[in-house]
Amino acid sequence: MSMRFSDEFEQRFAEMGTHYPTKRSALVPTLLYAQDEVGYLSDEVVTEIAGRLELTELDVRNVISYYSMLTTEPRGKYNVQVCTNISCMVRGGEEILKFCKKKLGVAKNKGTTPDGLFTVEEVECIGACSWAPAVQVNYDFHENLTPEKMDEVLEQYRRHG
Numbered sequence: 001m002s003m004r005f006s007d008e009f010e011q012r013f014a015e016m017g018t019h020y021p022t023k024r025s026a027l028v029p030t031l032l033y034a035q036d037e038v039g040y041l042s043d044e045v046v047t048e049i050a051g052r053l054e055l056t057e058l059d060v061r062n063v064i065s066y067y068s069m070l071t072t073e074p075r076g077k078y079n080v081q082v083c084t085n086i087s088c089m090v091r092g093g094e095e096i097l098k099f100c101k102k103k104l105g106v107a108k109n110k111g112t113t114p115d116g117l118f119t120v121e122e123v124e125c126i127g128a129c130s131w132a133p134a135v136q137v138n139y140d141f142h143e144n145l146t147p148e149k150m151d152e153v154l155e156q157y158r159r160h161g
């Protein structure tokens, strides 16, 4: 039995079949769409996509582990992506990361709070170097951060629920 995606996903998937020269080249965009829809790349999703694109599950998992934006673990509602690349690092990015982990009680990278609200992830440059240190939460950017400012940012999301 194969799993069901939304009609929108199926439409995109069908379109990709016409745009990409090989099935393999449709893999990353397909994974991104699936992740947007399901929230993460569950075992079921991996099996389904491997089958559709005629790849092995190992092929698919190797690609997933290569791209930091792809994840096989459930993520929180707010994905707090802390940049620790050079511009952010020299301006306190590591401190921001440590602060987020401590405040939220998340020990490991890409770990999620028990209430499912926050995931904390260390990421490569997010293109906001001029305003370092920077953090991206889902699609929103927060810049020129200090632990105090970061505290406020997290509280805002928490209040929002």
Ligand code: FES
Residues within 6 Å of the ligand: 083, 084, 085, 086, 087, 088, 089, 124, 125, 126, 127, 128, 129, 132, 134
């Ligand atoms: S190094 Fe952090 S945004 Fe570029």
